[in-house]
Amino acid sequence: MNDKVVLKISNLHKYFGELEVLKGVNLEVYEGEVISIIGGSGSGKSTLLRCINGLERKNEGDIIYEGEAVKRDFTKLRERIGMVFQHFYLFPHRKIIDNITLGPRVVKRTEKEEANQQAYKLLEKVGLADKSDVYPAMLSGGQKQRVAIARALAMNPDIMLFDEPTSALDPELVGEVLLVIQQLAKEGMTMLIVTHEMGFAREVSDRVIFVNNGQIAEMGTPEEIFENPKDEDLKRFIQSIY
Amino acid sequence: MTQFIESIVAFFEVAIKFAPKFLPAVGLTLQLSVLSILLGTLFGLLVTLLKLTRLKLLESITNVYISIVRGTPLLLQLYFIYFGLPKLGLEFDSFTSAVIGLAFHSGAYISEIFRGAINAVHYGQEEAGKAIGLNRFQIFYYIILPQAVKQAIPALGNQFIIAVKDSSLASVITITETMLIARQFVAATYNPFPILFVAGCYYYIIITLLSAVLRRVERRLQVNER
Numbered sequence: 001m002n003d004k005v006v007l008k009i010s011n012l013h014k015y016f017g018e019l020e021v022l023k024g025v026n027l028e029v030y031e032g033e034v035i036s037i038i039g040g041s042g043s044g045k046s047t048l049l050r051c052i053n054g055l056e057r058k059n060e061g062d063i064i065y066e067g068e069a070v071k072r073d074f075t076k077l078r079e080r081i082g083m084v085f086q087h088f089y090l091f092p093h094r095k096i097i098d099n100i101t102l103g104p105r106v107v108k109r110t111e112k113e114e115a116n117q118q119a120y121k122l123l124e125k126v127g128l129a130d131k132s133d134v135y136p137a138m139l140s141g142g143q144k145q146r147v148a149i150a151r152a153l154a155m156n157p158d159i160m161l162f163d164e165p166t167s168a169l170d171p172e173l174v175g176e177v178l179l180v181i182q183q184l185a186k187e188g189m190t191m192l193i194v195t196h197e198m199g200f201a202r203e204v205s206d207r208v209i210f211v212n213n214g215q216i217a218e219m220g221t222p223e224e225i226f227e228n229p230k231d232e233d234l235k236r237f238i239q240s241i242y
Numbered sequence: 243m244t245q246f247i248e249s250i251v252a253f254f255e256v257a258i259k260f261a262p263k264f265l266p267a268v269g270l271t272l273q274l275s276v277l278s279i280l281l282g283t284l285f286g287l288l289v290t291l292l293k294l295t296r297l298k299l300l301e302s303i304t305n306v307y308i309s310i311v312r313g314t315p316l317l318l319q320l321y322f323i324y325f326g327l328p329k330l331g332l333e334f335d336s337f338t339s340a341v342i343g344l345a346f347h348s349g350a351y352i353s354e355i356f357r358g359a360i361n362a363v364h365y366g367q368e369e370a371g372k373a374i375g376l377n378r379f380q381i382f383y384y385i386i387l388p389q390a391v392k393q394a395i396p397a398l399g400n401q402f403i404i405a406v407k408d409s410s411l412a413s414v415i416t417i418t419e420t421m422l423i424a425r426q427f428v429a430a431t432y433n434p435f436p437i438l439f440v441a442g443c444y445y446y447i448i449i450t451l452l453s454a455v456l457r458r459v460e461r462r463l464q465v466n467e468r
Contacts, residue, residue: 055369079375089370093388102384103374148370155374 004031006066006158006190007052013060014047021047023214024061029159032188036201038225039211040237045194048211049161052192053081079107082152086164088144090136090151096123097132100151107155115154122150126180142173146180153184160184162193178204198241202226210234256436260427261443267423268444274337274409274419275448278344279402285345286352293357294382304353311350317411319343324415340412348405355401359394360386392463399456403449410445420444 007029014022021044029035039045050056052063054074062069063077070077091099100119104110110118123129126146128139136144145165152160162181166174178200185191185204195201201208201222208225210218210233218231229235289307292300311319324339334342363386371381413422424441428434 053373055372074372075375075377078373083373085366085370085373087366089364089366091367091370091385091389093392103376106380106384107375151374 002031005029006031008064009048009052009061010064011061012048012051012058012063014044014051014056015059021214022051022058025211025214025216027209027216027219029190029192031158032190033206034185034189034191034193034204036205036208036222037192037194037211038196038198038201038208038237039217043211044214045211046163049083049163049192049194052161053078053083055083079155080157081159081161082155082157083161084145084148084152084163084165086167088136088141088148088168090144090147092136095133095135096128096139096147099136099147100154103151103155119150119154122153123147125153125183126150127176140173141169142176145169145177149177149180149184159190159192162191162195164194164196166195166197196241198226198238210237212237253436253439256431256433257440260437261440263427264420264423264440264444267418267420268448270412270417270419271406271409271444272448274340274344274412274417275402275406277341278348278405278409281341281345282348282352282401282405283398285349286354286356289349289353290356290360293353294360308350308354311347316343316347316408317414319347320411320415336412336416339415340409340417344405344408344412347408348401351401351404352398355394355397356390358397359390362393363389395456395460395463399453399460402452402456406449406452407445 005028009025009027009029012022012025013020025044025048027035037045037048047056051058054063054070054077064070065077065080090096091102094102097116097119100122101110101112101115104115104118105112120129120132123132126149128143128146128150131139131143131147136147139147149160149165165181166177169177174197178197181191181193182200182204193201193205203222205222207219208222209216210225210229210231212231212233218225218229218234225234226238229238289304293304295301320340320343323334323343324336327333327339367385367389368381371385376384409419410421412419413425416422418426420441424437427437431437
């Protein structure tokens, strides 16, 4: 982690109809930083993540990437920011290798051979080197999620967003996915992780954000958040979990 | 008893005698079917794409087209193209008219099949495509369309089968396809049963073969499901 701000979220507002889901969120993300976003269901933490790469259209405020505010088109930004979903969303009609190479080949126009080589390396990294030629339906949830991570990494992103990456997994499969994310953290990847795995958040994060009622209610180091919470709702939230 | 057997023998004698005489007409039925299926599919896909542009004008045009095709009988549509359009200065020979009419007709139904299949692809697929930086067109081409086609195959198969049978309506605009030739043979022999039997057999064979092909395609595309 260093002191270069790669991503700045400024006064972000998001409405779903009448309902204001995000009520002016401000956040600066430093290069190499791992931020965990925690909070109750419906607090707006996933929406916050999805606004960053434009999967949800913000209603107000700015997403500023490397000093430049993103206007309407998020396509370019999405090449720089990878995302991993709760339900993986692998492409069921493409083999694992083709899931991973689709982005590089279509968006970056990488040659097939080169894209494949890179994909094999990524599969090795997530421990699935032997699965390159099967279809997603053949994999367990944990394996699918690891492929999804490899697919996002194939674009060589600067930032990775994780939207509850282990919430849809059987308990015994959570560990293998967290291990991969942890490895990424060690390599210095900038990451924002929406998670309910508090032990993991505590271990891997540089900063933890507690989102409540559409706002960042508290932000701090894992120690500050988990051992010395100030916000009343955060205290209750942490109690309810441990 | 002997009389019964004799009548069966007579039945098949007529059937066997006339079966080869159907072949040119069956050829026409096949041509009409294949062309209406191919053009209808292309047309249906085009209409679906126009709808997906989300441009109000294009969308209303396609809606009008679909509602007219679905709201009137094919028989009337064929009459209109063959007898009506020449009055407006648009004249086609009977085969072209039939192909246009049949393709136009199946196109409307096929576009609805595609629309349903596209809507049935989980929205997460689109999001995953966006997340790796694909644009709308790339998402549609590489992610949505292949999955939608797969979903659409059973319903498309049905529509193709209907298209084969619908081609018999081309007989009303003077095309000597299977049904018209059957009627002519009936008129000549006053012996409808064996002749209609032969016509039925030809349709049955065509459709059975078509179904087999469709089943194969479906199975092929299902490889990746488990």
